[in-house]
Amino acid sequence: xxxxxxxxxxxxxxxxxxIEEQLVNRGIKDLAVMEAMSRVPRHLFVNSSLQHRAYxxxxxPIGENQTISQPYIVALMTQTLQLKGxxxxxxxxxxxxYQTAIxxxxxxxxxxxxxxxxxxRKSKELxxxxxxxxxxxxxxxxxxxxxxxxPFDAILVTASTPEVPSALLEQLSxxxxxxxxxxxxxxxxxxxxxxxxxxxxxxEIGRCKFVPLIGKFGWPEEEQTNE
Ligand code: SAH
Numbered sequence: 001x002x003x004x005x006x007x008x009x010x011x012x013x014x015x016x017x018x019i020e021e022q023l024v025n026r027g028i029k030d031l032a033v034m035e036a037m038s039r040v041p042r043h044l045f046v047n048s049s050l051q052h053r054a055y056x057x058x059x060x061p062i063g064e065n066q067t068i069s070q071p072y073i074v075a076l077m078t079q080t081l082q083l084k085g086x087x088x089x090x091x092x093x094x095x096x097x098y099q100t101a102i103x104x105x106x107x108x109x110x111x112x113x114x115x116x117x118x119x120x121r122k123s124k125e126l127x128x129x130x131x132x133x134x135x136x137x138x139x140x141x142x143x144x145x146x147x148x149x150x151p152f153d154a155i156l157v158t159a160s161t162p163e164v165p166s167a168l169l170e171q172l173s174x175x176x177x178x179x180x181x182x183x184x185x186x187x188x189x190x191x192x193x194x195x196x197x198x199x200x201x202x203x204e205i206g207r208c209k210f211v212p213l214i215g216k217f218g219w220p221e222e223e224q225t226n227e
Pocket of ligand 1: 062066067068069092093094095096097098099100113114115116119140141142143158159211212213214215216218
């Protein structure tokens, strides 16, 4: 699709409504996060047949059994990372690339890893078309993190895992923070780790439901194919 200004700017009313009803009303406070979410054209991150539902209060399918996260969860996770513009961020699970775009608006550089090649290819193309020049992509098992590029000021995991892979915690910078959905396949806690020197403080900020993080230090691949 030709990304004309008109196509990019479409659904402005729905975008405003999403911010008001799903974010402000539920206690999202970070203005920079809300401004980023009012700029990024979420409707372009889903299949054209689902565009009219892109601003709804729910995740949506993006193919290959994966989903684009619910807007509120994107806002909550991003707000928790407290991005100020200087950070190097690692994202595990590029998916549609929507969360990637939001963080690219708010941080210096985003490193994003996706295990499914066609998904990665599609989001890389869209994010380039939208003009983002501060995103680095990799197709790999993100449970290893990205050691060459570490340390990261913030790490965001957008697939659920029984435990946070230790490599990710090791790749945090001195004042780094990580957020990940941790728990079983049906429902997870949103877990935040704050690092301060060699201290790591863990807290939970809510419940969520993400697709599984599949890889060496996440869920094994075969369990996924049995579902
Ligand atoms: N933030 C994304 C969420 C996509 S769903 C969005 O809103 O669009 C989670 C993504 O994580 C899927 O695309 C899935 O393929 C990917 N994923 C699962 N296990 C992974 C792993 N070990 N490494 C990298 N990506 C993984």
